[in-house]
Amino acid sequence: MNKIKKEKIAISVDKPLLTLIDALVDGTTIRSRSQAMESLLRKGLSQEYVHDAIILVKREHQHLLLEKINGKELICNHLALLENANIKQCYLVTPQTEITKKIEAVIPRKSKVAFNIIDEKEQKGNVHAVQLIQKKLSTNFVVILGDTFNQFDLKKMILFHLNKDKIATVGLMSHNQPSLYSSVELEGDRIVAFRNKKKSDSFVIDAGVYVFNIMLFQYFDTATKFLEKDVLPKICAVEQMNGYFTYGKYRHFGE
Template sequence: MKKEKIAISVDAPLLEIVDSKIDGSILRSRSQAIDYFLRKGLREESVSTAVILLKGSHQQHAFSPVKGRPLLELQLEFFRKNGITSVLIITQHTRTSGQLLDLASRQPVATEILETEAKGNAKALLSVRDRLRGGFVVMSGDTYNNFDLQKMEKKHAQLNAMATMGLMTRADTSQYGTAILDGDYIVDFQEKPRQSPTTIVNAGMYLFKPEIFELFSGAESLER
């Protein structure tokens, strides 16, 4: 691949760190070291894999018409438009599993359906840990929000967060999990409270680093 020569200004302390990484074996020069760490940083910020958590009892939602199209079709189109190239749908086997597979196979993004009997969304996600090597996005299977996912990815990377939850506001919060914030951080979460001091609710969208699985021991819920 042809490379272009460019001139950049770098802070002296940062340049010292770059130079310290030159080992004469894998990284033999300053330009090679800068190229390596730039590529590494871009890979870590970019997310290419998504997981849809779809309860077997909610599987029918995948076929529900939204703007004249099945919900799952819109979800997969949303991911494709935001740079996602691979989608895993985690669900349980039901009488509509065949229809789900047929619908997913007709969409323009590589989609695989995985069945599990794990209880709770955290345990369901844990069941595919070996399939998730880098950062990934998770969507609740009965939700759809059309927004700029890549902007959310950038915020996630800037904060160097282990987990980022997508939030939205609703006047009636009784059908949603609600979040109490302190700046950019969620300090409390309540699942469908009768009364809530906030109108900020869970949008059913999450970004995770792969290290998140280290916190999943014994957990059933992603939110708790």
């Protein structure tokens, strides 16, 4: 087996911090200062990185997850997108039906993403659907609108989100009919206007894929029903939302 090539780097570290790092060297599991630093980096990145994803789909759109694109079902395309981004856990939030049984049946057995269907007994809007998973989430998580198809490097979007440290990062695409979708206006990376299916001079639209910080839930109340209509405009207003162009393949199955 070929060993992974390691790069040598030079860094400056405060002496008290270096003392703490050296204290991890036990001569068995961690045999050197460099191993100690590598162990801490791996642990820190693992805790910081995004591991959870939610797919949202209404009862009347469940059949779309079985539509084939690129030779495989849409739900399998979603899972491939998540697996390539090292997502470990995926929750499909939707009412339990005969169609959800068919969806479960097509999930690849070798998928590295654990897949669970959460029964949305009452459809009260996608805010309520996300709330059903709240206690299962830690810091940051991905949300995908199930009736969309996106093929791009989700990992880069996640790293962008973590680097910018905002509540929301919205995947973006260009479209010639922006009024059919949620359109946005940008200043650099920051979204300064978010309009849900309204006439707009901007041809940049919400692509139906998001990365959120857990602070998203602070913007939920009894009156909020939909992310696009009730929540994202509020987050935009407090300058806590960035946009990320996916530059990949996109399709809205509702078109």
